[in-house]
Amino acid sequence: MMGRGDGPGAGAAGGPSRHVPVLLEEVCTALDVKRGGTFIDGTFGAGGYTRAILDGHPQNKVVAIDRDPDAIAGGASLAAKFKKRLMLVPGRFGDLDDVAREQGFESVDGVVLDIGVSSMQLDQAERGFSFRNEGPLDMRMEQSGPSAADLVNESSEAELADIFYHYGEERRARAVARAIIEMRRRQPFETTRQLADLVASLIRQEPGGIHPATRVFQGLRIAVNDELGELVRALHAAERILTPGGRLVVVTFHSLEDRIVKQFFAARTGRAATGSRHLPTAAAPEPTFDAVTRGPVGPSEQEMARNPRARSAKLRAGARTSTPPQEPLSAIAMLAELPHTAEKRGGRR
Template identity: 65%
Template sequence: MKGRVRRDEAAVDPDARHVPVLLAEVLQALAPKAGGRYLDGTFGAGGYARAILDSASDITLLALDRDPTAITGGADIVAAMDGRLTLAQARFGELAEEAQRFQMAPLDGVVLDIGVSSMQIDEAQRGFSFRFDGPLDMRMAREGQSAADLVNEAEEGLLANIIYHYGEERRSRAVARAIIEARRKEPLTTTKQLADLVASIVRGEPGGAHPATRTFQALRIAVNDELGELVRALHAAETVLKPGGRLVVVTFHSLEDRIVKQFMSTRSGRAPAGSRHAPVVSVAEPTFSLVSRGPVAPSEAEMRANPRARSAKLRAAQRTEVPARAAEAALTALADVPDPQPRRRP
């Protein structure tokens, strides 16, 4: 099953890690129909993919995952679906190109479950988790810059901004400064080295998340360009969904939810109300209509059974007949790390 993990990975019930979050709500929002063509941009272990394919007859599904391990692990599911499931290694920001490549466009629905996979968390060699000592890697696609490269090569201001912007760590400057001092003596190459270093700077709360949670989150988002991929995926979905097709996104972090909320809000034609001091702002015709006015949260029962669901939010929108718009610079800016600012002297 899907197995996405909420950002606070400490104290997760091991029996709950492989349960897809908000599964019933995702299916309700997606409303799969017989003979429809759908895309799961974050296959993971296949939880949503199985449920979508089982929900109605003759559904075909294209599933993407940037992690080669997920592609290998999904081979049995592909075989069991008798040609109705295609699994491809690709980033979900590339979903429009992949839908065209596999002749799946236009689509009846797109599902995105934004978060790190439990399979990645559980494998110490992937370096995503401080629960296991392993190489400081964090690369979902197993290529490109690693977390070790970032912490050992980036300058202090950039590290501080990454940790603050992506991790919302209030002590980001102190953590960045400690990383710089530590790497002068020896490179930081393991998850334990970094977790212990951050724990020496950030105070943990009794019964709360590990002090390194926010720093690890920030580095993972930066290494994998997770927010940039989300922005590209939202714009791509707009281009390949047919009128009446639905976009369903599950997020686990406020930064992700903010991007999805702004995209769906502006694309559904919502604008600030005018007044005698500020006239009504004209907006383009809506390319989406909202399926629900606000985010859908897990039920109390699901949160009790699966603690990692606590931070999940689902937002959904339905495609109109209006042509897709150009990408929004304002939305892209939400995914970018601000340029390092010089430290103010007291």
């Protein structure tokens, strides 16, 4: 249940690991990069997918987006090398259709998203994603706005418990939230080690298992960066910007992300259930995507041996039809929200 495939032994929430693009060959095949066209890499990171797309055809262009200033700075040499073929843009992939239009593209031939935190972010103690090496309790991908420390020090016990349980899938979420409230009355949380040590004092580590704080850190990171909300917005943005026949390819690393992608494609390809059998049959909307993959595509044994962080990766892909974009799916959006947030909007989980 870690971001971007970082499991036990792969630096789940902080061990050093070299960034290697996951499912690279499968991504390029699903995108069909050899046909030539304009593509969006919504999660540029270290530029692995972008470089492979550019190498896939001499006429390929890429609009690469990343919300992390360090990733944008690190990609400057690649942008200089490919000049007019690569547009490297700071921003959120939830706005990828607006970003593409600002770059002069009314439609694109492919979109790829690699969801979660990158190994480079984990390796930098000062970014606060990791508990292996002490650093500020930060976790902000954009390096601006409320940090994880702000969330831990200012949220109510109920809010913290919801974050840990629903975003981190931590079974002892309430106990952790209660302990945080008690400790912060004496001293505010400032470092990753403070929080990790508190969680480790409450949750016993199973032999060979993940660090007790892994799920708590995952929940906080998702909440700080609204990662699931961004994913939902990006799926709908891709639907709006893709030309007929254009490909949407999404690589996820844990069940929360994969569930959203799976249900989006099920709804947009016409495979989702369409109501009760006791009610009159309603006309199903025309599909906006055709399935490119039948179920998730995982890494090969060779890739997992070469790159342990690929173990939990799942790739799903669809090809855009000529049906106009539909209204955003409220049921999918609710999967990204905490229960109390959905209730305030009049929804149900």
